Amino acid sequence: MPREVEPSINQREFISSAIQEGIRADGRAPLQARQMVIRFGNELGWVECSLGKTRVIAQVCATVTRPFLERPFEGIIVINSEFSPMASSAYETGRPSEEEVTISRMLEKTIRRSEALDREALCILAGQKVSIVWVWTLRVTLHFLSDEGNLLDCACVAAMAVLRHFRKPDIEVVGDEVTVFPPEERAPVPLALHHQPMCVSFAFLGPKNALVVDPTHLEEQLANGTMSISLNAQREICVLQKAGGVALPADEVMRAVNVAVLRVRELNDIVTKALEKDSKTRVIEVR
């Protein structure tokens, strides 16, 4: 499939004249995000997040492996975020598009590099020699089901929600012997998370570069520039990404950061509430 067709001149003019009146094409206010809906699956470690018509599924699986040679006391986290033509006919498998690379890098930075997950807690059996060390390898797989703009925020929430939802099998170490208990025998244990960073994306629209949060696909295509900020509820910025686009004054960036803080707190509340609601429906025995 070739490149996506650019939006028509009519749409460009409508969006830019509407934003000057403070209206967006879907009726939202400039700083109003779409509603995030989170749905958990039957298994632990499966979540579907939707932001309007944008939909992402995240799944985690844990396996016991050898660690990397240079990091013998740390578990491994792999984030798989490959676009498929399922999300939009503009995406192709095997040939990563620019958006795909951007999203993978942002997820990597937000979740792995910000040390959201305690990797040392994923070490099962430490030792001097790597050949006897065992660690957990967590594989987070993201499936992008439909792209109606702002896949990144949706994917980020899905990834964080799934890591909070997932529980790894309990283990017991006696000497050099490691026993992994199936969930029927011992209740699985949640992962150790240091903080919950989330990503908030912005677009700059129209002749006056009006700031809008949670852009739709059309707004992303027509934006003069976009900016994504990853931060946690404690106002600690993990990543600020602005690849090209329009130049911004410092106070505009600060304004975006302040909006992002509020949005991240809101998203965190949504995830926490959804997790609480889900945990009431589950029976996880603690012995």
Next chain:
Amino acid sequence: MSYVLPGDVLTLPTPPPKSLKLGPGLLMLHTPGNPVIAHRPGVLHSTQKQQHWVETESRRYIPASQESVIGVITYRAAEAYRVDIGGAHQASLDVLAFESATKRNRPMLKVGNLVYARVSLANRDMDPELECFDATTRKADGFGELKDGFIVECSLGTCRKLLDSKHFLLPSLAQKFPFEVAVGMNGRVWLRAGSVKATVAISRAIEMLDDRQTSDEEVAAFVQHMDV
């Protein structure tokens, strides 16, 4: 109303009717007996005059001749424009295929302009061709460039609903405020109203109609309580 699945064989009256018209989703096989089978899942519609077609709730447009579509100009050549109509292939629109267009007096369309056109040719193995005039009168008759306004994308089923003159949505919107609308059969609806707010309101209503989770009553209530 009956549902068909791909491969289902249509039961036709015997002896076979003299004139049989097959619309989208149906195919006559060249095997003994010439059975007619469905190649799309959906609702089978039939008329007394032996016209049959299958309606599918799809979002991907397959060009069919004589359908009105909304396209975006993507390339401008000396003799023709290339137009994206949302199908698998780009359509071509001859520069002379406009009302009263001559070699000297040709339309000036730019890349990114919108056109409302009629599919004049949709062969299986060829790029579709468009025309911006009525086939019999050669008058523009509403076809041509669409100026200003906004485009809403919806499913092909929603487009068919909007084209149905008995459908409630457009008349009930028209009672609220005046607007212009052009419905393409390719899942695009162009609309132009007096204000930005009104345009957004119509596009929201059409998107609600398109959303399977909202019922017609909810859409009607949304239109009733619209404050523009």
